[in-house]
Amino acid sequence: MTSEATERAPAGLLRLVERVTGPLPAPWRDAFEQVPRAAFLPDVVWLQLADGLPDHTPCDRATDHDRWNDLAWSDTPAVIQVRDGREPESGEPAWPSSSLSQPSIVAAMLLVLDVADGHRVLEIGTGGGWNAGLLAHRLGGANVVTVEVDPGLAAEARGRLDALGLRPTVVAGDGAEGWAAGAPYDRIVSTCSVARVPSAWLGQAGAGGLIVTPWATAWATYGNLVLTPHQDGGARGRFAHGGAFMSMRGQRSRVRDVTTVVRAGDAPDTGTTTLSPWDVAGGDRPAEAVMGLVLPGLRTHWNDDPTEDDDFRSRLWIWDDALTSWATVDYDGRQLETFRVRQHGPRRLWDEVAAAWSWWTSAGRPAFDVFGLDIGPDGTQTVWCGEPNGLSWPVPPDGCS
Structure with missing residues (x-):
């Protein structure tokens, strides 16, 4: 990619995004144009070796600038960390543990989040910081809190955001706990999938709030949950079609070897x-x-x-x-x-x-978005089909996906 093309890259990426989402509202168009995705990528990213395989190989900006740049400005996810930051040893698969999500999916989730001027937002899963940067540009850094479980990633993201003058509050901590010091929030958005909604999120959502999170089950990781908390401590929402996100670290599968x-x-x-x-x-x-x-x-x-x-x-x-x-x-x-x-x-x-x-x-193969989730005041979580009083299934209590 030439330097001229690189200078046009934010606009080019926006065009790719809008092919999927349709025209974005002006505030989000401005955010995608003014918050460059490439500024949130480390010098070494990880490229998938083959479709369907978890293994990845490093791509260094210094030695493979064209491929690095192509990834930065394409509508694809960009893996920025493998194995929770531990360098793979010989023969070990480099499975992804953090990434910048696919831009069109990022945009779609931000639209579902339905923010308005003055809203305070809690983001779970800072990663590289790009999503937090988009939110901070749209709402102002003082109105955005982002939580990252990996202290190293949190520090790097904070540096990138500060360099661009965006300055949301970046917290190194367990995203399942949210950040009570900044509550209540008008919106809570997660960039990692959960198999069970953490109770702390419900307690930190303000009146009229909304929670949007990718969803995972033991069987599959796919789509989003759009959840409205209730004053009694419960919540109700529906599932929506969407992409696949990495699982929250505290909800990963306990079994990696089926044998x-x-x-x-x-x-x-x-x-x-x-x-x-x-x-x-x-x-x-x-x-x-x-x-x-x-x-x-x-x-x-x-x-x-x-x-x-x-x-x-x-x-x-x-x-x-x-x-x-x-x-x-x-x-x-x-x-x-x-x-x-x-x-x-x-x-x-x-x-x-x-x-x-x-x-x-x-039953006619009811689609994923025909299903919904109820959370009771006692914390029980139940999936239902069609209507809340219809056929239902429990959500496992341990939340491991």
């Missing part, structure tokens, strides 16, 4: 199914998001790299958060009409998945 779920001596029951594992976990994010809502606490993992001793081409693993039950569904590489199923434990997990899929399809 730890299987114990020596497990003797699974074996059968077959005509339901394709790709229907329920094959990359259709909206469908997977619905499965996550109606199958609380169930997780999946694909094994597409069998050994010579394995008798499958692809295997879908399913297990429960309590680590009491597991199931596998195998594709033999030859035909797609039937699949081998193995199930072990007190729960028959694939039977539960098949029943959920049957309900969803017979």
